[in-house]
Amino acid sequence: xxxxxxxxxxxxxxxxxxxxxxxxxxxxxxxxxxxxxxxxxxxxxxxxxxxxxxxxxxxxxxxxxxxxxxxxxxxxxxxxxxxxxxxxxxxxxxxxxxxxxxxxxxxxxxxxxxxxxxxxxxxxxxxxxxxxxxxxxxxxxxxxxxxxxxxxxxxxxxxxxxxxxxxxxxxxxxxxxxxxxxxxxxxxxxxxxxxxxxxxxxxxxxxxxxxxxxxxxxxxxxxxxxxxxxxxxxxxxxxxxxxxxxxxxxxxxxxxxxxxxxxxxxxxxxxxxxxxxxxxxxxxxxxxxxxxxxxxxxxxxxxxxxxxxxxxxxxxxxxxxxxxxx
Amino acid sequence: xxxxxxxxxxxxxxxxxxxxxxxxxxxxxxxxxxxxxxxxxxxxxxxxxxxxxxxxxxxxxxxxxxxxxxxxxxxxxxxxxxxxxxxxxxxxxxxxxxxxxxxxxxxxxxxxxxxxxxxxxxxxxxxxxxxxxxxxxxxxxxxxxxxxxxxxxxxxxxxxxxxxxxxxxxxxxxxxxxxxxxxxxxxxxxxxxxxxxxxxxxxxxxxxxxxxxxxxxxxxxxxxxxxxxxxxxxxxxxxxxxxxxxxxxxxxxxxxxxxxxxxxxxxxxxxxxxxxxxxxxxxxxxxxxxxxxxxxxxxxxxxxxxxxxxxxxxxxxxxxxxxxxx
Amino acid sequence: xxxxxxxxxxxxxxxxxxxxxxxxxxxxxxxxxxxxxxxxxxxxxxxxxxxxxxxxxxxxxxxxxxxxxxxxxxxxxxxxxxxxxxxxxxxxxxxxxxxxxxxxxxxxxxxxxxxxxxxxxxxxxxxxxxxxxxxxxxxxxxxxxxxxxxxxxxxxxxxxxxxxxxxxxxxxxxxxxxxxxxxxxxxxxxxxxxxxxxxxxxxxxxxxxxxxxxxxxxxxxxxxxxxxxxxxxxxxxxxxxxxxxxxxxxxxxxxxxxxxxxxxxxxxxxxxxxxxxxxxxxxxxxxxxxxxxxxxxxxxxxxxxxxxxxxxxxxxxxxxxxxxxx
Numbered sequence: 001x002x003x004x005x006x007x008x009x010x011x012x013x014x015x016x017x018x019x020x021x022x023x024x025x026x027x028x029x030x031x032x033x034x035x036x037x038x039x040x041x042x043x044x045x046x047x048x049x050x051x052x053x054x055x056x057x058x059x060x061x062x063x064x065x066x067x068x069x070x071x072x073x074x075x076x077x078x079x080x081x082x083x084x085x086x087x088x089x090x091x092x093x094x095x096x097x098x099x100x101x102x103x104x105x106x107x108x109x110x111x112x113x114x115x116x117x118x119x120x121x122x123x124x125x126x127x128x129x130x131x132x133x134x135x136x137x138x139x140x141x142x143x144x145x146x147x148x149x150x151x152x153x154x155x156x157x158x159x160x161x162x163x164x165x166x167x168x169x170x171x172x173x174x175x176x177x178x179x180x181x182x183x184x185x186x187x188x189x190x191x192x193x194x195x196x197x198x199x200x201x202x203x204x205x206x207x208x209x210x211x212x213x214x215x216x217x218x219x220x221x222x223x224x225x226x227x228x229x230x231x232x233x234x235x236x237x238x239x240x241x242x243x244x245x246x247x248x249x250x251x252x253x254x255x256x257x258x259x260x261x262x263x264x265x266x267x268x269x270x271x272x273x274x275x276x277x278x279x280x281x282x283x284x285x286x287x288x289x290x291x292x293x294x295x296x297x298x299x300x301x302x303x304x305x306x307x308x309x310x311x312x313x314x315x316x317x318x319x320x321x322x323x324x325x326x
Numbered sequence: 327x328x329x330x331x332x333x334x335x336x337x338x339x340x341x342x343x344x345x346x347x348x349x350x351x352x353x354x355x356x357x358x359x360x361x362x363x364x365x366x367x368x369x370x371x372x373x374x375x376x377x378x379x380x381x382x383x384x385x386x387x388x389x390x391x392x393x394x395x396x397x398x399x400x401x402x403x404x405x406x407x408x409x410x411x412x413x414x415x416x417x418x419x420x421x422x423x424x425x426x427x428x429x430x431x432x433x434x435x436x437x438x439x440x441x442x443x444x445x446x447x448x449x450x451x452x453x454x455x456x457x458x459x460x461x462x463x464x465x466x467x468x469x470x471x472x473x474x475x476x477x478x479x480x481x482x483x484x485x486x487x488x489x490x491x492x493x494x495x496x497x498x499x500x501x502x503x504x505x506x507x508x509x510x511x512x513x514x515x516x517x518x519x520x521x522x523x524x525x526x527x528x529x530x531x532x533x534x535x536x537x538x539x540x541x542x543x544x545x546x547x548x549x550x551x552x553x554x555x556x557x558x559x560x561x562x563x564x565x566x567x568x569x570x571x572x573x574x575x576x577x578x579x580x581x582x583x584x585x586x587x588x589x590x591x592x593x594x595x596x597x598x599x600x601x602x603x604x605x606x607x608x609x610x611x612x613x614x615x616x617x618x619x620x621x622x623x624x625x626x627x628x629x630x631x632x633x634x635x636x637x638x639x640x641x642x643x644x645x646x647x648x649x650x651x652x
Numbered sequence: 653x654x655x656x657x658x659x660x661x662x663x664x665x666x667x668x669x670x671x672x673x674x675x676x677x678x679x680x681x682x683x684x685x686x687x688x689x690x691x692x693x694x695x696x697x698x699x700x701x702x703x704x705x706x707x708x709x710x711x712x713x714x715x716x717x718x719x720x721x722x723x724x725x726x727x728x729x730x731x732x733x734x735x736x737x738x739x740x741x742x743x744x745x746x747x748x749x750x751x752x753x754x755x756x757x758x759x760x761x762x763x764x765x766x767x768x769x770x771x772x773x774x775x776x777x778x779x780x781x782x783x784x785x786x787x788x789x790x791x792x793x794x795x796x797x798x799x800x801x802x803x804x805x806x807x808x809x810x811x812x813x814x815x816x817x818x819x820x821x822x823x824x825x826x827x828x829x830x831x832x833x834x835x836x837x838x839x840x841x842x843x844x845x846x847x848x849x850x851x852x853x854x855x856x857x858x859x860x861x862x863x864x865x866x867x868x869x870x871x872x873x874x875x876x877x878x879x880x881x882x883x884x885x886x887x888x889x890x891x892x893x894x895x896x897x898x899x900x901x902x903x904x905x906x907x908x909x910x911x912x913x914x915x916x917x918x919x920x921x922x923x924x925x926x927x928x929x930x931x932x933x934x935x936x937x938x939x940x941x942x943x944x945x946x947x948x949x950x951x952x953x954x955x956x957x958x959x960x961x962x963x964x965x966x967x968x969x970x971x972x973x974x975x976x977x978x
Contacts, residue, residue, distance in 0.1 A: 054714065308770075
């Protein structure tokens with residue numbers, strides 16, 4: 001809404017870091033430089049400190065977020081709602097929109113241009129790849145993607161790499177293994193791209209049929225990062241600094257016996273964790289349905305609930321940054 | 327809720343304009359006098375100024391709105407939510423109520439009397455004509471209709487006439503043409519009734535089968551306003567000050583060829599706009615599904631997104647007024 | 653969230669009343685002592701006073717409630733939302749979760765542990781008996797049950813007994829009759845258990861097939877309370893201090909004629925109320941579908957809408973208490 005609060009959209013970087021986020025859309029992990037991440041990590045650290053000390057701030061008092069979810073996602077939508085509220089702002093929750101104007105045939109650009117008449121920033125979750133970029137093109141207010149189809153989920157990528165940073169104090173020099181459905185898992189794709197900004201080694205652990213898409217693999221090789229592939233977690237468990245586990249989705253398999261066969265590979269158990277380094281991070285974007293045994297939850301290396309919490313700080317940081325309040 | 331905040335319901339006007347809105351229900355455009363509109367326009371102007379300058383105010387801090395939608399309507403519900411939040415108040419969002427107490431067979435009066443135990447003001451969208459008046463009769467807190475069935479949608483009528491006022495600086499002396507489904511379009515009915523309070527000329531543009539209901543036509547004639555009817559936009563495009571376009575809904579036609587035939591009449595294109603006055607307003611209550619070509623959006627006379635924005639200011643004005651805070 | 657705001661969970665009582673609620677879960681009426689009720693009534697009285705005088709307070713400013721409803725319940729969810737908002741806090745509304753992570757197979761403990769990364773307190777409505785206790789076991793933040801299946805609905809029990817207290821000024825010495833479906837009605841079960849903490853006489857009025865479960869009956873007898881059973885309201889109408897009416901649900905009857913036969917017994921009419929004491933309270937947890945005639949609504953003894961309002965004060969009291977702010 002309006003006057004001093006709206007800002008011209010800025011494409012690319014400027015010398016002033018703050019300027020580079022003010023008024024900007026967040027639609028892809030590809031838009032971030034290493035400096036951008038350093039900056040966002042710093043703001044997220046501040047947000048953590050505020051929440052731990054006093055719970056909330058008035059930084060975005062009077063600001064309104066339109067939280068537009070065309071697909072349900074309790075975790076992500078709740079995280080953005082809490083982020084906005086802990087910044088003192090308020091939220092228009094728009095969930096289950098399939099039942100509304102949209103079902104009357106309205107185009108996404110019209111919906112977005114309508115919502116920006118009410119709100120100062122729009123968070124969009126949409127089932128179609130590229131929807132966030134379309135929305136961003138038409139909006140004069142900042143648009144933050146909360147995931148579009150099998151495409152991007154940039155805030156998840158940011159919270160994942162921020163979690164690595166907070167768990168291990170650095171990202172350079174780490175060996176990160178990603179496990180599970182690497183073909184369809186957009187969180188893996190986003191994280192892999194962000195890791196390319198650092199001096200990391202990546203190993204991709206999956207059954208043959210769920211390997212990383214060749215195009216993405218090529219992209220990582222072009223970026224100059226050493227990568228490896230294997231089908232067995234046992235091959236990496238002793239050397240990894242980060243084990244990033246994802247769901248292997250039953251519905252991807254035509255032959256259920258095949259699913260049952262590979263599923264077992266990727267159940268992280270206390271026994272397996274005994275072979276891992278003393279200082280490492282076990283991560284998962286959640287929800288999990290058996291990939292990590294509940295008995296691992298008390299292991300100090302189990303970082304997945306801290307990962308959830310970091311999502312709050314990252315989203316607070318992004319909201320404050322695109323609205324020019326940090 | 328309570329004490330100084332609850333007010334006796336006032337029917338009709340009193341010399342003090344503020345008094346006339348405090349505690350009042352908003353259920354029909356028929357309840358407004360020309361003075362009422364002048365007053366509400368003034369408050370809406372103030373709301374615009376607040377939002378443009380600082381985004382929000384604390385005028386309704388501590389007040390709670392129950393936003394009760396028996397039918398989905400992203401646009402209208404989001405507008406009320408944002409309006410309440412930008413006034414510093416908070417909102418109980420009750421959408422999809424068909425799944426709840428209501429489906430247990432509770433009567434509307436009981437639902438309303440329950441919600442007013444929690445909230446200070448109730449906004450109601452309901453599929454049945456007259457539901458808002460029933461709600462208003464049972465509630466001791468103010469009820470604002472957000473549309474009931476094919477009946478009234480008074481806040482849409484108010485934002486429409488307010489848009490004419492802000493776009494053209496006056497309402498008296500204007501020629502307003504309404505286009506599309508004039509038989510079923512409640513926004514057209516509400517706006518036509520409000521225009522009767524001013525010295526306006528109205529032309530109704532529709533296919534034969536979607537003409538204005540005879541009773542409403544008679545009502546307008548009784549009010550002494552010159553009206554005309556035609557099937558062709560071309561007949562009015564050169565003389566109108568306001569072109570108010572609505573959707574022609576496919577499902578109203580038994581014969582789809584008939585629909586396809588009339589649909590074309592009412593697509594507003596850049597070529598058509600070239601024939602219109604330099605100073606006029608092209609309006610649409612949205613959502614649109616083809617009635618206005620996207621290439622018209624950049625035309626300075628295309629007022630439909632400013633119309634959406636005006637909805638925010640009108641609803642802020644009404645909420646503040648019925649709660650006695652302006 | 654964090655630091656000074658999170659508190660160790662306290663099981664059982666401590667000499668300091670405030671301490672006994674700070675950080676505590678609210679999952680069963682069985683957890684309360686008479687002293688607890690006295691304390692909560694006092695806080696609820698304060699909340700009423702705040703709401704009546706000024707509408708709201710900033711006591712929970714910066715706090716976030718996750719309102720997690722696996723089943724729809726407009727009344728209860730709206731009551732918690734309004735309670736949190738009138739305390740100055742904000743709410744993450746999570747309704748219709750069946751469509752989300754949960755449907756991806758996530759366990760309740762994981763959902764709860766995720767939400768407590770965002771929120772300071774969790775309200776849970778769940779279709780399965782015992783779900784709230786499971787949630788409370790895994791959460792480090794306080795969990796408040798908003799009803800689980802045919803099991804407990806402790807905040808309803810509290811608002812019911814608080815209503816008796818506010819309507820009649822005392823609970824000791826009263827004769828309370830409960831009417832309707834006593835077999836399945838969890839509100840009746842919760843209220844009966846709470847009444848055992850006082851010197852009350854209870855009469856249970858129901859058709860043969862909807863009698864109080866034998867185990868609960870035994871529990872009340874063990875608690876030393878005089879109880880009686882009858883099928884006719886007429887047997888108690890002249891002597892009761894509280895008549896607590898509940899819905900007889902059609903779908904419980906195999907033979908609809910049987911339903912029609914008993915239904916009539918339990919319609920409270922103005923004629924029936926003429927035979928009741930001048931000072932008594934007619935209560936109903938709502939929604940009603942014919943058990944209390946609308947013509948009774950204006951009877952000063954009709955307490956059911958005040959009962960709804962008391963739900964707001966009780967829930968404000970509980971939220972403030974478990975967060976250690978009273």
